[in-house]
Amino acid sequence: xxxxxxxxxxxxxxxxxxxxxxxxxxxxxxxxxxxxxxxxxxxxxxxxxxxxxxxxxxxxxxxxxxxxxxxxxxxxxxxxxxxxxxxxxxxxxxxxxxxxxxxxxxxxxxxxxxxxxxxxxxxxxxxxxxxxxxxxxxxxxxxxxxxxxxxxxxxxxxxxxxxxxxxxxxxxxxxxxxxxxxxxxxxxxxxxxxxxxxxxxxxxxxxxxxxxxxxxxxxxxxxxxxxxxxxxxxxxxxxxxxxxxxxxxxxxxxxxxxxxxxxxxxxxxxxxxxxxxxxxxxxxxxxxxxxxxxx
Numbered sequence: 001x002x003x004x005x006x007x008x009x010x011x012x013x014x015x016x017x018x019x020x021x022x023x024x025x026x027x028x029x030x031x032x033x034x035x036x037x038x039x040x041x042x043x044x045x046x047x048x049x050x051x052x053x054x055x056x057x058x059x060x061x062x063x064x065x066x067x068x069x070x071x072x073x074x075x076x077x078x079x080x081x082x083x084x085x086x087x088x089x090x091x092x093x094x095x096x097x098x099x100x101x102x103x104x105x106x107x108x109x110x111x112x113x114x115x116x117x118x119x120x121x122x123x124x125x126x127x128x129x130x131x132x133x134x135x136x137x138x139x140x141x142x143x144x145x146x147x148x149x150x151x152x153x154x155x156x157x158x159x160x161x162x163x164x165x166x167x168x169x170x171x172x173x174x175x176x177x178x179x180x181x182x183x184x185x186x187x188x189x190x191x192x193x194x195x196x197x198x199x200x201x202x203x204x205x206x207x208x209x210x211x212x213x214x215x216x217x218x219x220x221x222x223x224x225x226x227x228x229x230x231x232x233x234x235x236x237x238x239x240x241x242x243x244x245x246x247x248x249x250x251x252x253x254x255x256x257x258x259x260x261x262x263x264x265x266x267x268x269x270x271x272x273x274x275x276x277x278x279x280x281x282x283x284x285x286x287x288x289x290x291x292x293x294x295x
């Protein structure tokens with residue numbers, strides 16, 4: 001009963017926070033849409049980000065007030081809201097998103113994800129994603145490209161076009177290289193060589209680097225670790241059952257070589273990027289083992 005009461009209280013407060021702030025957010029977004037020049041659009045974009053950061057900060061207060069969860073944030077010294085970052089993180093649970101909010105809200109620019117184009121039609125959320133300038137992507141499968149070779153490279157063009165709006169403001173772009181939440185069943189299905197991770201997909205981060213590389217100031221290598229052998233569901237956080245979360249942040253320099261080639265058309269360059277991703281993932285797998293021993 002206590003867990004149900006805690007979760008119900010949090011859901012109600014989160015909903016009230018969202019309904020209160022989504023109006024101002026959408027109003028500023030509409031003003032941005034009607035703005036006659038880039039300078040005004042950038043100003044309204046800052047306003048939208050301020051509302052989103054306020055929403056996130058209130059959410060943090062709600063969880064701090066009603067749950068016992070300890071957010072153990074490690075690293076990240078010197079982060080700045082006037083710099084642009086690429087965040088690469090492991091992905092295990094819906095709790096990963098609040099973990100990023102705890103670690104980065106009002107320390108870096110408000111983070112953005114590349115989203116599937118279909119999500120723009122989700123009620124309320126689609127409008128909020130649009131207002132926040134989340135880039136909506138239309139990715140083409142290998143099978144589709146084999147049938148329509150003239151579409152080769154179009155997904156990269158869409159990525160670059162979506163990133164054009166980030167040129168006037170600093171940005172934090174989040175990329176989950178695994179592409180989905182890691183579970184033991186998915187690891188077994190993949191034949192993953194990692195103890196704690198799925199195989200990484202280099203294509204998504206290669207596209208992001210090709211579109212934004214020169215604008216990015218650093219890579220934030222984020223490792224999220226939970227107690228126990230299984231990642232908690234979102235209910236565990238809402239109901240106050242999650243005791244501790246470690247969010248480990250390493251700030252790394254980005255090698256300009258990573259965006260200097262053609263990932264799709266140059267096999268040697270593709271192998272180079274994939275090797276960089278594999279080394280990053282091997283280090284992360286070992287890091288997770290080390291952090292779990294500390295819980």
